[in-house]
Amino acid sequence: MKVSLIQTNPHDNKAENLKKTRELMLEAWQNDKPDLIVLPEYFEYFGGSPEGKLSEAETFPEGAAYKMLQDFAREHKVFVHGGTLMEKVPNEPRIYNSTCVFNREGEQVAHYRKIHMFDIVGPDGTAYKESASVKPGEEVVYYEIEGFKVGCAICYDIRFAELFLEMEKAGVDIIILPAAFTLMTGKDHWEVLSRARAIETQTYFVACGMTGAVTVNGEKRHTYGHSLVCDPWGHVIARASEGVGYVTARLQRAQIDRARSSIPMASHRRLKTYQQACE
Numbered sequence: 001m002k003v004s005l006i007q008t009n010p011h012d013n014k015a016e017n018l019k020k021t022r023e024l025m026l027e028a029w030q031n032d033k034p035d036l037i038v039l040p041e042y043f044e045y046f047g048g049s050p051e052g053k054l055s056e057a058e059t060f061p062e063g064a065a066y067k068m069l070q071d072f073a074r075e076h077k078v079f080v081h082g083g084t085l086m087e088k089v090p091n092e093p094r095i096y097n098s099t100c101v102f103n104r105e106g107e108q109v110a111h112y113r114k115i116h117m118f119d120i121v122g123p124d125g126t127a128y129k130e131s132a133s134v135k136p137g138e139e140v141v142y143y144e145i146e147g148f149k150v151g152c153a154i155c156y157d158i159r160f161a162e163l164f165l166e167m168e169k170a171g172v173d174i175i176i177l178p179a180a181f182t183l184m185t186g187k188d189h190w191e192v193l194s195r196a197r198a199i200e201t202q203t204y205f206v207a208c209g210m211t212g213a214v215t216v217n218g219e220k221r222h223t224y225g226h227s228l229v230c231d232p233w234g235h236v237i238a239r240a241s242e243g244v245g246y247v248t249a250r251l252q253r254a255q256i257d258r259a260r261s262s263i264p265m266a267s268h269r270r271l272k273t274y275q276q277a278c279e
Contacts, residue, residue: 001148004034004248005227007240009212012048014056018068024246029076032248036145037072039083040210040227041097041155041180047214050133057086057095061108066100074106079145083178083208084114084154094135099152099178101143109144112152113137116160122184126221130156140166147253148173151203155179158193158207161200168201168266173256175203180210186224191236198230202259204251205230211242232259 006024010017021043028034044065045056060066065085073080080102087096101110115138117131140163141152151167151174158177167175175197181190190209198205211225227240229249238249260266 001036001146001251002032002034002248003036003038003206003229003251004028004032004246005038005206005208005229005238005240006040006043006246007209007211007225007227007244008040008043009214009223009244010043010046010210011214012045012052014045014064017044017046018065020244022068022072024244025072025080026076028246028248029078034078034248036079036081038081038176038206038208039069039178040208041084041178042086042210043083043178044085046180046210047216049217053086053095053133054088054093057088059088060085060098060100060111069100070102070106070108073102073104077104079103081150081176081178087113089135092135094133096137097130097134097154098137099141099154101150101152103145110141110150110152112141112154113139114154114157115140115163116156118156122182124184126184126219128182140170142167142170142172145174148251151175153177155181158197161197164197164201168203172201173203173253174206174251175201176206176208178208181224183222183224186226190224190226191228194228195230195234195236198232199234200265202232202256202263202265204232204256206249211240211244232256 069082087098097114099112151172194207208227210223229238240247
């Protein structure tokens with residue numbers, strides 16, 4: 001299976017973001033003919049004010065961003081893992097940070113809401129309080145794509161190994177993580193965590209990142225980019241550099257089987273035994 005990762009630098013002009021994203025999707029499709037296109041977190045809108053975020057959030061299946069993804073998938077007969085969209089939460093001044101996935105007919109086959117909220121203070125003193133404007137999801141989500149089982153995650157989820165252990169137990173083959181990793185954490189942790197998640201789950205790990213600078217509440221912040229694909233042995237087999245663009249990789253069933261037969265971790269797990277011993 002061939003997958004293309006689209007790396008964008010969105011701002012608070014939704015129409016312009018959708019236009020530029022679609023142009024990159026079309027370029028990747030025309031040049032590389034992928035089976036699956038992956039977008040980054042908040043590709044349709046980023047930065048701006050909390051009020052702007054709420055006003056641009058969508059109710060599915062309505063909304064310009066949702067329709068753009070759905071129409072592109074149907075028109076070009078390609079799976080689209082739609083980064084993340086801002087989804088309205090009824091009767092609440094917060095949104096869900098949601099991934100929607102479409103098959104080659106434009107039908108929605110998965111809907112995942114980000115579970116872990118990025119509430120931290122960075123090394124430079126910058127405070128991030130995602131939970132103030134985003135409501136966390138609660139469900140682990142999978143979907144099938146022509147013989148591969150895919151697990152969904154978003155950005156800060158990458159730091160929580162227990163989520164990916166659940167995916168490994170469910171037999172996923174590929175994990176896809178749209179992200180808007182900060183520059184300060186990305187330069188030290190992005191590749192390390194991506195490779196670790198691939199190794200421990202023995203899956204392909206597809207991490208699609210936002211790139212460049214954006215203004216949030218009047219403050220300029222920088223995202224890391226460097227979208228990448230790790231194979232089940234932990235090798236980085238494709239990587240974008242800085243800047244807007246895309247990168248394509250081929251995922252092979254044989255590589256998954258080889259890693260799992262060489263080190264049969266699934267049959268070696270004893271965590272349940274440890275838990276029983278402690279009770």
